[in-house]
Amino acid sequence: MSDKAILEVNGEKHEFPLITGTENEVAIDVKALRGSTKGVITLDPGYKNTGSCESAITFLDGEKGILRYRGYSIEELAEKADFLEVAYLLIFGELPNQEQLDKFHADIKSHSIVDDDVKKILDAFPKAAHPMGVLSSLTSALTAFNPSSVNVDSEEDMYNAIVRILGKFPVLVAWTMRKKHGLPLEYGDDSLGYVENVLKMMFKSPNKDYEQNDILVNALDKLLILHADHEQNCSTSTVRITGSSHAGLFVSLSAGISALWGPLHGGANQAVLEMLEAIKEDGGDTKKYMAKAKDKSDPFRLMGFGHRVYKNFDPRAKIIKVAADEVLGDLGVEDPILDIAKGLEKEALEDPYFVDRKLYPNVDFYSGIIYRAMGIPVEMFTVMFALGRLPGWIAQWKEMRMRKEPIGRPRQLYTGETLRPFTSIENR
Ligand code: ACO
Numbered sequence: 206m207s208d209k210a211i212l213e214v215n216g217e218k219h220e221f222p223l224i225t226g227t228e229n230e231v232a233i234d235v236k237a238l239r240g241s242t243k244g245v246i247t248l249d250p251g252y253k254n255t256g257s258c259e260s261a262i263t264f265l266d267g268e269k270g271i272l273r274y275r276g277y278s279i280e281e282l283a284e285k286a287d288f289l290e291v292a293y294l295l296i297f298g299e300l301p302n303q304e305q306l307d308k309f310h311a312d313i314k315s316h317s318i319v320d321d322d323v324k325k326i327l328d329a330f331p332k333a334a335h336p337m338g339v340l341s342s343l344t345s346a347l348t349a350f351n352p353s354s355v356n357v358d359s360e361e362d363m364y365n366a367i368v369r370i371l372g373k374f375p376v377l378v379a380w381t382m383r384k385k386h387g388l389p390l391e392y393g394d395d396s397l398g399y400v401e402n403v404l405k406m407m408f409k410s411p412n413k414d415y416e417q418n419d420i421l422v423n424a425l426d427k428l429l430i431l432h433a434d435h436e437q438n439c440s441t442s443t444v445r446i447t448g449s450s451h452a453g454l455f456v457s458l459s460a461g462i463s464a465l466w467g468p469l470h471g472g473a474n475q476a477v478l479e480m481l482e483a484i485k486e487d488g489g490d491t492k493k494y495m496a497k498a499k500d501k502s503d504p505f506r507l508m509g510f511g512h513r514v515y516k517n518f519d520p521r522a523k524i525i526k527v528a529a530d531e532v533l534g535d536l537g538v539e540d541p542i543l544d545i546a547k548g549l550e551k552e553a554l555e556d557p558y559f560v561d562r563k564l565y566p567n568v569d570f571y572s573g574i575i576y577r578a579m580g581i582p583v584e585m586f587t588v589m590f591a592l593g594r595l596p597g598w599i600a601q602w603k604e605m606r607m608r609k610e611p612i613g614r615p616r617q618l619y620t621g622e623t624l625r626p627f628t629s630i631e632n633r
Contacts, residue, residue, distance in 0.1 A: 207223065208222065208223050209221060209222055209223055210222075210223055210233045212238075212242075214242050214245055217242075219238070219241045219242055221233050221234055221235055221237065221238070222234045224259075226259070227264075228264055228266070232256050235247060239616075246616045246618070248618050252437075252442075253513075256437075257437055257442060257445070257446075257613070258437065258445065258605065258608075258610060259608075260436060260437070260601070260604060261275075261298070261604070262274070262275065262295060262434060262436070262597070262600050262601060262604060263275075263295075263434045263435060263436040263597070264276070264436075265435065265436055265514060265515075267512070267513075267514035267515045267516050267517070268516055268517060269517065270515060270517050270518045270519065270520045270523075271520065272435075272520045272521065274291065274294060274295055274433065274434055275294050275295065275298055275299070277294070277300075279430075279431065279520055279521060279524070280520065280524060282294075282430055283427050283430050283431060283524050286300070286430065287398075287399075287400070287426055287430075288399060288400055288426050288429040288430050288433070288593075289306065289309065289310060289313075289398075289399045289400075290306060291429075291430045291433050291596065292371065292433065292595075292596035292599075293305070293306060293309050295433060295434050295596045295597055295599075295600040296367060296596055296599050296600045296603060309368070310398075310399065312364075312368040312372075313368045313371045313372045313399070314372065314395050315368075315372070316365075316368050316369040316371075316372035316373065317372035317373060317375070317376060317392070317393055317395075318372075318373075318376075318392060319347075319350075319373050319376045319377065319380075319392075320350040322350070323343060323346060323347070323350060323377075324380075324390060326342070326343060326346050327339065327343065327380055327381075327384050327390075328384075330342075330384065332384070332385055332387070334385075335466075335584060336381035336382060336385060336584055336585055336587075336588045337462060337463075337465070337466040337472075337587050337588060337591070338466070339381045339384070340377055340378065340381050340462055340588055340591060341459045341460075341462040341463045341466070342459070343377045343380070343381070344370075344374070344377060344455055344456075344458050344459040344462060345455065345456050345459035347370070347373060347377075347455045348453055348455045348456055351369060351455070354453060355453060355454055357603075357606040357607060363603060363607075366453075366454050367454075367599055367603070370454060370455060370458065370595070370599065371595065371596070371599075374592065374595055375393070375399070375402065375403045375406060375592060376392065376393060376406065378403065378406075378407070378588055378589075378591070378592050379391060379393075379403065379406035379407045381585070381588060382407050382581075382582065382585050382588070383407070385582070385584070386582075388410075388411065389411050391405070391406045391409055392406075393405065393406045394406075397417075398422075400422055400425050400426045400429065401417055401422050403425070403592065404417070404418075404421055404422060404425060405417070407581075408580070420532060420535045420536060421579050424528060424531075424532045424575055424579060425579065425589075427524070427525075427528055428525070428528075428572055428575060428576075428589065428593060429589075429592060429593035430593070431521040431524060431525060431568060431572075431593070432521075432568070432572075432590050432593030432594050432597075433593055433594065433596050433597050434594070434596065434597025434600060434601070435594075435597065437601075438470065438513075439464050439465075439467070439469075439470045440461040440462070440464040440465040440470060440471065440594065440598070441461065441594075441597060441598060441601050442464075443460050443461050443463070443464035444457045444458060444460060444461035444598045444601055444602050445457075445601055445602065445605045445610075445613065446613035447460040447461075448602045448605055448606060449605060449610055449611070449612045449613040450612050450613075451606075454599070454602055457598075457602050458595070458598055458599070458602070461591075461594075461598045462591050465587060465590060465591055465594065466587060468508070471569075471587045471590040471591065471594070472587050473508055473509060473567070473569040474509075474569040474572045474573040474576070474586040474587060474589075474590060475573065475583055475584065475586045475587055476508040476509075477508045477509040477569055477570055477573045478542070478573040478574075478577060478583050478586065479508075479583065480494075480507075480508045480509075481542045481545050481546055481549075481573075482542065484545050484549075485541060485542060485545055489541070489544075489545055491545060491548040491549050491552055492552070494507070494549070495507070495549070495552050495553065495556060498510075498558075499556075499558045507549065507553065507559075507564075508569075508570075509566055509567055509569050509570030509571075509573075510553060510559065510564045510565065510566055510567065510570065511562070511564040511565075511567065512565070512567045515565065515567065516563040517563065517565065518565045519565060519566070519567045519568055521567075521568035522565070522566050522567055522568050522570060522571060525568055525571040525572060525575070526566075526571050528571075528575060529543070529571045529574050529575050529578075532575050532578055532579070533574075533575075533578050536578055536579075538578045540574065540577070540578065542574065542577070543574055546570065546571075546574060550566050550570070553565075553566070569590075572586070572589075572590070573586050576589060
């Protein structure tokens with residue numbers, strides 16, 4: 206294959222290098238485009254064809270349904286690793302040995318106290334506030350309570366910032382839920398594993414001993430692993446671009462949380478459940494909603510279907526579908542919502558509208574069903590996604606800063622008014 210691409214603009218030929226990644230993906234390096242063409246840019250709203258960076262963290266092939274973190278398949282990681290090992294792998298590039306993992310966990314635990322004054326900020330939110338807004342605000346507020354800036358050239362500084370946020374974030378996650386439910390705020394239990402501790406902080410009742418449920422721990426561990434990174438999606442790109450101005454780690458993460466909130470991204474898991482509930486309330490007629498999804502004059506979309514990059518199947522959805530059946534079976538949950546979900550899935554997989562557009566169930570089609578069976582309230586679903594995505598965001602932020610990437614600043618094609626004289630107010 207040639208190692209260059211040739212572009213002809215106004216009869217003049219320009220050559221651009223082709224860059225090949227380790228999985229033989231090819232990119233045209235257009236860094237010199239504006240200079241050599243005297244001002245011509247590429248236009249790609251939604252970045253469907255645009256690579257924003259080189260990255261060695263996550264590989265995915267949407268056509269083949271492949272997802273790998275640092276070269277390890279998601280299937281193997283979901284089966285054999287735990288969430289903290291995966292977090293370490295994503296952030297530092299290699300699986301930890303036992304000693305490294307123990308130290309990592311101990312360091313995270315030593316940073317898991319959130320300044321008590323953060324509770325005052327939390328108190329000021331109305332109970333009706335969406336937990337994602339609260340989580341984004343509190344994550345940003347942590348900057349004020351831990352003001353030391355990160356010297357990205359110091360491994361120690363970087364490490365400290367990472368364990369600090371990994372320690373404090375689950376506390377904030379639990380607090381957003383407890384606040385909404387009027388429960389006293391917990392600080393967690395140092396004797397527990399990372400995921401066990403999250404569940405205890407969320408669910409411990411003030412007047413009862415907490416009993417750990419291994420089914421829930423394993424299910425949450427798997428869900429968090431499946432959500433831990435997904436290369437340059439909307440929230441991750443937001444984290445990278447925010448950090449590219451040299452804004453700190455915590456505020457970059459806060460920006461990512463806001464981006465994740467939207468129903469076309471992380472908010473989809475909440476939207477799926479709300480959609481399934483609405484179908485149930487409306488008599489459970491899945492065909493009616495299939496027709497609505499296909500009707501171009503109707504804004505309704507089948508939430509949990511389709512993906513920007515997976516155009517055959519979402520490998521995470523395959524793993525999670527099996528997990529959903531297991532968890533519901535183990536917990537003895539009979540959920541009519543699951544029957545509606547299965548009905549929709551079957552119809553969509555056979556329907557030419559969905560088949561032609563390669564619209565398959567994505568990870569969030571099933572994750573909400575598991576969260577619901579675990580007793581996690583619907584408005585917390587996207588917060589759980591954020592908890593899972595945290596190591597991925599951290600890894601991507603760290604990579605971006607360590608590679609000394611330039612500030613993210615896209616161009617535009619201006620289509621507004623050309624120069625016109627000012628009209629004074631009495632003449633308008
Ligand atoms: N229901 C009905 N039709 C759909 C759906 C859907 N869920 N998704 C896409 N389509 C149709 C579009 O109307 C469009 O049809 P057209 O070609 O006739 O105009 C075609 O499929 C392509 O859709 P786009 O929106 O161009 O695809 P894009 O790659 O931009 O969007 C997205 C991907 C945002 C995920 C979309 O499929 C969607 O809105 N899905 C529902 C929301 C959802 O589940 N989001 C979670 C994503 S996974 C995650 O963030 C973890």
